[in-house]
Amino acid sequence: MATQSALKNPKRERLIFSTRSYPTFGRGKSFDESNPPDTVKESPYYWWFMFLRLNEDYKATCKAKGKGKCAAIYKDFGNIYITNFKDWWNTKDGFFSEPRRGYRMAIANNQEELAPFNSEEVLNLVVPLTWSQRSLKKAFSQLVLSKVEKGKKGISVEKSEAQYKISGRWHAEAMATAYKIYTIKKESEAQGIKMIWVDVAIKAKMPMTYALGNKSHKVESSVKRNITILAMRHYRRAEEFIESAATKSFPYSNR
Numbered sequence: 001m002a003t004q005s006a007l008k009n010p011k012r013e014r015l016i017f018s019t020r021s022y023p024t025f026g027r028g029k030s031f032d033e034s035n036p037p038d039t040v041k042e043s044p045y046y047w048w049f050m051f052l053r054l055n056e057d058y059k060a061t062c063k064a065k066g067k068g069k070c071a072a073i074y075k076d077f078g079n080i081y082i083t084n085f086k087d088w089w090n091t092k093d094g095f096f097s098e099p100r101r102g103y104r105m106a107i108a109n110n111q112e113e114l115a116p117f118n119s120e121e122v123l124n125l126v127v128p129l130t131w132s133q134r135s136l137k138k139a140f141s142q143l144v145l146s147k148v149e150k151g152k153k154g155i156s157v158e159k160s161e162a163q164y165k166i167s168g169r170w171h172a173e174a175m176a177t178a179y180k181i182y183t184i185k186k187e188s189e190a191q192g193i194k195m196i197w198v199d200v201a202i203k204a205k206m207p208m209t210y211a212l213g214n215k216s217h218k219v220e221s222s223v224k225r226n227i228t229i230l231a232m233r234h235y236r237r238a239e240e241f242i243e244s245a246a247t248k249s250f251p252y253s254n255r
Helices: 044-052 056-063 071-077 085-096 133-143 172-190 197-203 221-244
Strands: none
Touching: 044 085, 044 172, 044 221, 056 071, 071 085, 172 197, 172 221, 197 221
């Protein structure tokens, strides 16, 4: 038994991503952009799209129909302000997927059909056909399955070769909080309203504020200070996410 590059599957297969947290929408379900399902919000690719929408340079490039500071990214991503995430993802997901190697399980009939030796993604296996099925299954488990991470799908983020890569550690809930903190603060500024960080945190429904209601003026100074520090930290992270969203790696830029 062997897998090799000449035996390629002619059918279009599912794309492979460096994380299993790629967005899924469910069959036949309409997409509500104001309230996307958890299977979308838990994906870093969704937040890549959302933070890119907040990038002023990208917004200016879209208004200039592709001319500007983000022209190279625009060429791939297009005008993200005239579409919703689902429609955009269904046409752009290939930019985030891993290169397909084309290997499949098959029986090698000659030397040319053997896979490369010492490869990290494929191996050649000699199978004694005189063994019992029970012995073969046990040996296969020990020799092959032991080399494959249980539940593994695709490759690790660190080894990603996607054109647009997920970089470093990320947490969808932290991205969501950073997004809310940033947009609330910016909207209040645009309206000429001065909101203190505690009020921003309350409106963003940060966990530390659940018991406060809307009574920020009655919050103890030590609690107010802690909430302020956390809210400001989320805001700064949002700024980093917005910047990296206009590069080829997110949530942390490698440029």
